[in-house]
Amino acid sequence: MQSLLFALNAVAPIVLMVAIGYFLKRHGFMTESFAKAANKLVFRVFLPCMLFLNVYKIQDLSGMDFNYVIYVLLATVLAFLIAIPATMSVTKDPRRRGALLQSVFRSNYALIGIPLAQSLFGDDGVAVATLLSAIIIPVFNVLAVFALSLFHGGGQKPSPKKILLNIIKNPLIQSIALGLAVLGIRAIFKQTDVSFRLTDLKSVYAVLGYLSNLSTPMALLVLGAQFEFSAIRSLRKEILFGTLMRNVAVPLLGIGGAYLFFSSAFNGAHFAAFVAVFCTPVAVSSVPMAQEMDSDTALAGQLVVWTTLVSAVSVFTVSFLLRLAGIF
Numbered sequence: 266m267q268s269l270l271f272a273l274n275a276v277a278p279i280v281l282m283v284a285i286g287y288f289l290k291r292h293g294f295m296t297e298s299f300a301k302a303a304n305k306l307v308f309r310v311f312l313p314c315m316l317f318l319n320v321y322k323i324q325d326l327s328g329m330d331f332n333y334v335i336y337v338l339l340a341t342v343l344a345f346l347i348a349i350p351a352t353m354s355v356t357k358d359p360r361r362r363g364a365l366l367q368s369v370f371r372s373n374y375a376l377i378g379i380p381l382a383q384s385l386f387g388d389d390g391v392a393v394a395t396l397l398s399a400i401i402i403p404v405f406n407v408l409a410v411f412a413l414s415l416f417h418g419g420g421q422k423p424s425p426k427k428i429l430l431n432i433i434k435n436p437l438i439q440s441i442a443l444g445l446a447v448l449g450i451r452a453i454f455k456q457t458d459v460s461f462r463l464t465d466l467k468s469v470y471a472v473l474g475y476l477s478n479l480s481t482p483m484a485l486l487v488l489g490a491q492f493e494f495s496a497i498r499s500l501r502k503e504i505l506f507g508t509l510m511r512n513v514a515v516p517l518l519g520i521g522g523a524y525l526f527f528s529s530a531f532n533g534a535h536f537a538a539f540v541a542v543f544c545t546p547v548a549v550s551s552v553p554m555a556q557e558m559d560s561d562t563a564l565a566g567q568l569v570v571w572t573t574l575v576s577a578v579s580v581f582t583v584s585f586l587l588r589l590a591g592i593f
Contacts, residue, residue: 282485308553312436316440332530336523341542348366348370349366360417364562366412368547373547381580385584386593390534431558481549484549507564511546523536
């Protein structure tokens with residue numbers, strides 16, 4: 266029951282914010298042009314600030330258990346590779362393929378995943394999940410750029426050079442790289458007894474915090490403003506496929522595989538992180554990225570909404586089964 270209540274409480278604010286965005290659109294407060302401009306702002310300013318601060322707030326990477334990190338990376342890449350031919354069989358529209366492929370492997374880890382890990386396994390769960398975020402969030406973004414470059418509006422086959430350039434130019438990846446660079450500088454400062462930290466620039470750090478705090482609510486409001494119930498009919502096959510892959514197939518692959526083959530190698534904190542990675546819905550940031558890279562923004566938005574709704578059931582089910590198995 267505790268897992269169900271947590272899942273419902275985690276999902277409810279997202280759904281309500283999307284509903285408010287839809288309400289604002291219906292009453293003329295958020296026009297289509299405003300929503301597109303706001304999406305661009307989220308992608309290029311707010312989300313990069315949030316990711317930079319998330320990386321900067323990581324205290325220490327030296328204690329990371331790379332066995333569970335490697336497992337998450339391999340399972341994520343495997344889900345990505347399996348989803349490519351599956352996505353191509355579901356739809357012939359390259360713009361839909363990109364949005365659909367992105368939805369399979371990219372979870373809402375930063376917003377829901379880390380708090381979920383804490384709920385499942387306390388401080389140990391959140392510590393393991395936070396350290397994992399330094400690796401998995403950059404991987405999510407790199408794979409997302411690759412997916413959206415592979416399938417985009419033009420339909421032409423992208424060159425490896427173009428995909429690499431898209432990865433390098435992506436603001437989310439740039440912000441994570443900058444955060445890791447600053448982390449490295451901070452580590453050097455610690456070793457050389459230099460007392461200066463980024464937090465000493467109080468006004469700059471505060472502004473970064475303000476911009477970071479705008480990312481999720483603004484992205485959700487814009488998602489609601491761009492959401493169309495009429496699109497469900499034409500996208501129902503893709504929505505059903507993406508929702509089943511994200512909420513059923515990926516948890517079975519990632520968590521089922523860990524339990525069946527590596528249960529002796531991982532503890533409850535590790536499994537809490539696995540639930541956070543594999544059971545959470547599609548990342549909200551997938552929508553502004555889809556818009557920026559000429560993918561199907563409407564489908565990306567629908568997948569965020571529907572996987573979020575269904576995730577309440579999938580998170581509860583997986584958590585309950587792991588409790589029965591004695592993991593939690």
